Each structure stands twice: as structure tokens, then as C-alpha cells.
Amino acid sequence: MLQLEKVESGYGRARALHGVDLTVAAGEAVALIGANGAGKSTILRAISGLNRVLAGSIRFDGKEIGNATPRQIVRLGVAHCPEERKIWPNLTVLEHLELGATIRGGAGTQDIDEMYKLFPILNERRHQLAGTLSGGQQQMVAIARALMSRPRLLMLDEPSLGLAPKVTEEVLTTIRRVNGTGTAILLVEQNASLALAATSRAYVIENGLMSREGSTAELANDPAIRSAYLGF
Numbered sequence: 001m002l003q004l005e006k007v008e009s010g011y012g013r014a015r016a017l018h019g020v021d022l023t024v025a026a027g028e029a030v031a032l033i034g035a036n037g038a039g040k041s042t043i044l045r046a047i048s049g050l051n052r053v054l055a056g057s058i059r060f061d062g063k064e065i066g067n068a069t070p071r072q073i074v075r076l077g078v079a080h081c082p083e084e085r086k087i088w089p090n091l092t093v094l095e096h097l098e099l100g101a102t103i104r105g106g107a108g109t110q111d112i113d114e115m116y117k118l119f120p121i122l123n124e125r126r127h128q129l130a131g132t133l134s135g136g137q138q139q140m141v142a143i144a145r146a147l148m149s150r151p152r153l154l155m156l157d158e159p160s161l162g163l164a165p166k167v168t169e170e171v172l173t174t175i176r177r178v179n180g181t182g183t184a185i186l187l188v189e190q191n192a193s194l195a196l197a198a199t200s201r202a203y204v205i206e207n208g209l210m211s212r213e214g215s216t217a218e219l220a221n222d223p224a225i226r227s228a229y230l231g232f
């Protein structure tokens with residue numbers, strides 16, 4: 001469904017990606033792990049049209065989307081949940097869900113109900129201002145808002161950032177549940193254990209280039225990956 005070939009991208013004159021290859025099949029859950037500054041966020045930003053693609057190609061359903069606008073890319077079915085969650089503190093949970101659906105002309109009651117089924121806590125808190133929610137609940141709002149555009153691919157950038165271990169477990173369950181509904185996942189994480197537990201295939205990126213790719217079981221058992229990214 002998603003195919004990156006030899007993608008180069010960066011910031012101004014500085015290249016952060018030096019020819020990246022990556023694929024995600026329909027319904028698949030794929031992780032992208034790597035050290036700080038390796039280029040993980042830049043890959044997601046290039047896919048969603050926020051960073052220019054300087055060379056190579058990005059195809060979604062066979063259609064070239066490199067340098068399409070972010071709006072066009074969301075419309076095709078790719079949603080991006082950014083690193084800092086970008087929650088609006090003075091809007092309610094329900095308002096976040098409604099705004100997430102504006103790209104496809106607005107949400108029906110059924111869409112909202114489906115989201116509440118997936119995230120029961122958001123139903124309980126639907127009229128609460130998002131700024132008053134816990135970090136984990138805010139992360140769920142960010143994921144639910146992204147899902148309201150009805151993506152076939154959901155890209156998540158560091159969803160566990162700043163969350164306590166118990167809450168991180170909840171995020172893991174949430175990702176699995178979303179993937180269980182058939183939505184493909186591309187998950188960027190510093191927390192490699194979480195990333196490998198939530199997905200079935202993973203890439204390792206180093207200095208803007210893929211250094212490894214394989215099933216998460218294979219990578220989690222590899223001594224070099226364990227010592228570099230899993231800490232044991």
C-alpha cells in the first residue's frame with residue numbers, strides 16, 4: 001500500500017534522509033526504531049507532505065504522493081499523529097473528534113459512536129476540555145482525532161513520549177486495537193520494546209539510512225539490536 005524508494009529529504013540544505021526504502025502493506029503494523037536524530041520523524045513528515053521529497057518516490061496505492069499537499073495525502077487515506085500530540089487545550093474531546101472529520105466533510109453520529117467504542121474513556125470525558133485530561137488520555141484524543149479522517153494508514157510519532165510505564169501499556173493496547181480494525185500502522189518510537197511489541201515488522205534507521213529490516217520477533221532476538229535499542 002505504501003512504498004518509499006530511495007527517498008531523500010531534509011531541512012533547508014541539510015539532508016536528513018539519504019535514500020530510504022520502506023513498505024507498509026494494507027493492514028500491516030510496522031515499526032521504525034532508531035536513535036535520536038536518526039531521521040524517523042523526517043520519514044513521517046515526508047510521507048505526509050510536511051517535508052519536501054528531494055529525490056526518490058513515495059507511492060500510496062500505486063499513486064505518487066511525494067510532494068503532494070498534506071491535505072491531498074490525508075484525503076487519500078494517510079493520517080499523521082505528530083510527536084507533541086498538538087492537542088487544543090480549550091476544546092472538548094468531542095470538538096477534537098469533529099475537527100478530525102472536517103477533511104471529509106464532517107462527522108456523523110455513527111462515526112463519533114465508533115470512536116467512543118474504540119476509546120470508552122473518551123466517551124466518559126466527551127465534554128471535558130482536552131487540556132484538563134491526563135497525558136495518556138490526551139494521546140488517545142490525538143489518535144482518535146487522526147482516525148476521524150478514516151485513514152487506511154495511521155502514522156504515530158512517539159506516542160509513548162512522556163507517559164508513565166502503565167500508561168504506555170494502554171497506548172500499546174490502543175495501537176493493537178486500531179490495527180485490529182484493519183487500519184495499517186507505521187509506528188515511530190524511541191521506546192523500542194513498545195514498538196516491537198505493537199507491530200509485526202520493523203525497520204532500524206541510522207543516520208538517515210535503513211540499517212536493518214525484519215520481523216519484530218527476529219529483531220527482538222538479535223543480540224546487536226537488543227544491546228543497542230532494548231538495553232539488555
Ligand SMILES: Nc1ncnc2c1ncn2[C@@H]1O[C@H](COP(=O)(O)OP(=O)(O)OP(=O)(O)O)[C@@H](O)[C@H]1O
Nearest residue numbers: 011014016034035036037038039040041042043190
Ligand atoms: N526543523 C528542523 N530543522 C533543521 N534540522 C532538523 C529539523 N528537524 C530535524 N532536523 C535534523 O534532521 C535529522 C533527523 O531528525 P528527525 O527528527 O527526523 O530524527 P528522529 O529520528 O525522529 O529523532 P527524534 O527521536 O529526536 O525525533 C537530525 O539531524 C535533526 O537534527
